Each structure stands twice: as C-alpha cells, then as structure tokens.
Amino acid sequence: MIESNSQIVSTISYNRVERIMGWYDQKTQRTVHSIHLYADTISTANNTFKLEHVHDMSYKPFSSGAGFFYLHTTQGVFTYEVETDPTNFIRTYKNLR
Numbered sequence: 001m002i003e004s005n006s007q008i009v010s011t012i013s014y015n016r017v018e019r020i021m022g023w024y025d026q027k028t029q030r031t032v033h034s035i036h037l038y039a040d041t042i043s044t045a046n047n048t049f050k051l052e053h054v055h056d057m058s059y060k061p062f063s064s065g066a067g068f069f070y071l072h073t074t075q076g077v078f079t080y081e082v083e084t085d086p087t088n089f090i091r092t093y094k095n096l097r
Contacts (some may be wrong), residue, residue, distance in 0.1 A: 010037040012092040014069065014080035016045070026067070035069075035080065037093055044080070049073050051097065057090045 012035050020027045033045040042049045053074045059082075060068035069086050071078040 001066070002035045007039065008036050009039060009096065010089045011035065012069065012082060012084065012089045014082050017081065035089070037089060037096070039096060044078070047078065049075075050057075057086070057093055059086050059090065061085070
C-alpha cells in the first residue's frame with residue numbers, strides 16, 4: 001500500500017452553526033473547524049475528499065467581510081461559512097491540480 005502525503009499544504013478555518021432546541025428556547029452554538037488541503041486530499045471536520053473527486057472551489061463574499069466557501073465535489077456541493085478570503089487556498093488547490 002502506498003502511503004499518502006500527510007503534509008498540510010494549506011488551511012482555512014470555517015464556522016459551523018448548530019441550532020439546539022430546548023423545551024422553551026433555542027440556542028445557537030458556533031464552533032470553528034479547519035479545512036486542510038493536502039497534496040492528494042481535502043479534509044474537513046466531517047469529510048475527506050480525494051483531489052480527483054473535487055471539481056472546483058468558489059467563494060461568495062458578504063458585505064460584512066465573511067462569506068461562503070463552496071467545495072464542488074462528485075458527492076455534491078458543500079458550503080462552509082468562512083471569516084477570511086480563501087483566495088490563497090483556492091489558488092494553491094488549482095496549482096496542485
């Protein structure tokens with residue numbers, strides 16, 4: 001078996017928002033996670049994708065400075081809320097392809 005390259009090439013942070021319903025109230029919990037780009041895969045808190053299964057990446061900024069980072073894969077489009085512009089991450093991915 002060939003061992004994959006485990007060196008992180010680039011990383012971006014994203015926010016995960018979870019709504020927790022109580023009997024009388026609703027709470028919102030925000031947690032911060034990372035998307036790691038390796039030479040052969042992309043890894044998030046819940047998923048890992050081989051680069052050959054990633055079609056594209058895009059970014060839609062908001063006026064507040066945050067935005068949505070879209071990861072287009074063979075399994076569908078995954079959306080992540082990011083606080084910083086992921087242009088360098090996307091550029092690094094495109095250089096690897």
